[in-house]
Amino acid sequence: xxxxxxxxxxxxxxxxxxxxxxxxxxxxxxxxxxxxxxxxxxxxxxxxxxxxxxxxxxxxxxxxxxxxxxxxxxxxxxxxxxxxxxxxxxxxxxxxxxxxxxxxxxxxxxxxxxxxxxxxxxxxxxxxxxxxxxxxxxxxxxxxxxxxxxxxxxxxxxxxxxxxxxxxxxxxxxxxxxxxxxxx
Amino acid sequence: xxxxxxxxxxxxxxxxxxxxxxxxxxxxxxxxxxxxxxxxxxxxxxxxxxxxxxxxxxxxxxxxxxxxxxxxxxxxxxxxxxxxxxxxxxxxxxxxxxxxxxxxxxxxxxxxxxxxxxxxxxxxxxxxxxxxxxxxxxxxxxxxxxxxxxxxxxxxxxxxxxxxxxxxxxxxxxxxxxxxxxxxxxxxxxxxxxxxxxxxxxxxxxxxxxxxxxxxxxxxxxxxxxxxxxxxxxxxxxxxxxxxxxxxxxxxxxxxxxxxxxxxxxxxxxxxxxxxxxxxxxxxxxxxxx
Numbered sequence: 001x002x003x004x005x006x007x008x009x010x011x012x013x014x015x016x017x018x019x020x021x022x023x024x025x026x027x028x029x030x031x032x033x034x035x036x037x038x039x040x041x042x043x044x045x046x047x048x049x050x051x052x053x054x055x056x057x058x059x060x061x062x063x064x065x066x067x068x069x070x071x072x073x074x075x076x077x078x079x080x081x082x083x084x085x086x087x088x089x090x091x092x093x094x095x096x097x098x099x100x101x102x103x104x105x106x107x108x109x110x111x112x113x114x115x116x117x118x119x120x121x122x123x124x125x126x127x128x129x130x131x132x133x134x135x136x137x138x139x140x141x142x143x144x145x146x147x148x149x150x151x152x153x154x155x156x157x158x159x160x161x162x163x164x165x166x167x168x169x170x171x172x173x174x175x176x177x178x179x180x181x182x183x184x
Numbered sequence: 185x186x187x188x189x190x191x192x193x194x195x196x197x198x199x200x201x202x203x204x205x206x207x208x209x210x211x212x213x214x215x216x217x218x219x220x221x222x223x224x225x226x227x228x229x230x231x232x233x234x235x236x237x238x239x240x241x242x243x244x245x246x247x248x249x250x251x252x253x254x255x256x257x258x259x260x261x262x263x264x265x266x267x268x269x270x271x272x273x274x275x276x277x278x279x280x281x282x283x284x285x286x287x288x289x290x291x292x293x294x295x296x297x298x299x300x301x302x303x304x305x306x307x308x309x310x311x312x313x314x315x316x317x318x319x320x321x322x323x324x325x326x327x328x329x330x331x332x333x334x335x336x337x338x339x340x341x342x343x344x345x346x347x348x349x350x351x352x353x354x355x356x357x358x359x360x361x362x363x364x365x366x367x368x369x370x371x372x373x374x375x376x377x378x379x380x381x382x383x384x385x386x387x388x389x390x391x392x393x394x395x396x397x398x399x400x401x402x403x404x405x406x407x408x409x410x411x412x413x414x415x416x417x418x419x420x421x422x423x424x425x426x427x428x429x430x431x432x433x434x435x436x437x438x439x440x441x442x443x444x445x446x447x448x449x450x451x452x453x454x455x456x457x458x459x460x461x462x463x464x465x466x467x468x469x470x471x472x473x474x
Contacts, residue, residue: 060303063266069298112370119366120293135263140293140357142371143331155297157330170297170311 028096035093036150039167042080042088042176043153046169049075056171073131073172083129088167088177097149097165098182104145105184113142114183117160124161126178132168210247211451211462218444219318220249223354224414225256225391226292230271234415236455237436238276244453245280248440252285252317253277256391256411257292257328257356259305264296273304288315290325292356292391297327311335314342321443322348326355328372328390336375343383349467350443353380354389360408362423362431363393380406386467387448394418395433396452398461400426407448407465411439432460 054072122136139160155171165182166175260272289305300307311327359373381404391412399408413436422431436455448465
């Protein structure tokens with residue numbers, strides 16, 4: 001009888017622990033899946049617009065590269081007219097991404113990562129659907145920072161502007177969304 | 185009699201100057217069937233220093249017919265308009281481009297991913313890519329600004345598939361460097377070095393720190409070079425941290441390379457035409473697999 005009671009107590013305790021641990025993970029998974037779906041939706045839109053005069057191809061004349069990039073950017077900006085901060089970095093996903101990033105900025109390794117990012121201090125307006133300024137460098141993103149974050153489709157990148165994280169379309173050269181104060 | 189002697193001396197001097205021997209003494213074996221290439225890094229300033237190194241680079245080809253060039257990033261500083269490409273790439277290297285030489289670029293932190301579409305950088309529209317200029321020698325150009333899991337996966341696959349004896353990786357940020365300003369990129373090293381060791385990469389070329397440095401052979405005998413002073417210079421930036429086998433931070437430079445069989449010969453030349461380093465890296469046979 002006593003043995004059964006002990007077993008029951010242990011089972012209940014374990015169940016509670018597993019549920020407690022899984023509950024936020026499941027919620028996070030859903031929110032992260034929603035984030036990935038939003039990024040994918042943007043990617044598909046961009047790829048649909050990337051045709052004809054906007055198709056990025058190789059040229060000897062850099063002016064043609066600039067013209068194609070500009071055409072693509074114009075099309076994306078028109079298609080996303082009215083896009084707001086938080087459309088992709090939703091209020092729900094923002095705290096999760098910040099939490100995921102935290103370990104990459106802890107301790108001496110974290111200090112190295114911060115130093116790498118801080119090597120460049122680009123002056124970029126933190127606005128959605130605007131071009132990344134041509135003369136501003138892109139920050140290097142350390143590999144162990146990228147490892148913490150959800151994978152992105154081709155030619156969409158995470159970049160930092162000081163302590164803020166941006167989603168950057170490297171083909172259209174546009175800021176897609178902004179996550180303020182991502183670096184603790 | 186005296187004037188005849190002077191005339192002979194002038195003719196001899198002219199011949200020496202014409203062949204570039206006075207300015208740049210060649211130490212490379214210059215064998216007929218070897219693979220010859222040049223390495224430049226952090227070039228895109230468009231200023232007098234870029235032109236000074238370019239002049240020596242072009243002159244050196246009179247004696248040493250390198251077939252292509254590898255660019256280690258920061259290919260254009262501060263803009264990517266047609267004018268920027270013209271002033272910071274096409275004009276300084278015009279004789280080499282006119283001679284049909286190919287430049288293979290990696291992206292630096294001052295470059296945007298749009299450079300992959302610039303045909304003269306031979307990137308095939310990709311931020312990272314591989315090419316094999318000769319049977320047995322394969323290059324892996326990486327984008328060290330954005331080393332995401334997809335790129336690491338690609339590199340692992342390409343390294344594993346390559347049957348080349350010589351595997352040479354090149355990218356902007358150095359895994360090993362004695363630079364006081366930047367130095368070794370430890371986070372990048374954590375990701376790349378295990379792959380280099382696993383797949384027997386022989387030589388790694390990087391820039392970013394604005395000087396020349398040959399690192400003492402590291403794990404697995406891998407030879408790392410920093411060639412980041414082909415237009416920019418951080419005078420006195422080399423720290424005495426025991427990493428360097430040879431360093432040069434008081435002038436601008438480029439490196440010429442010749443691969444002949446199992447030997448990787450190198451000669452680094454300054455903007456003054458002086459040889460600041462030279463030597464040979466002997467390829468270590470890959471460990472036998474069961």
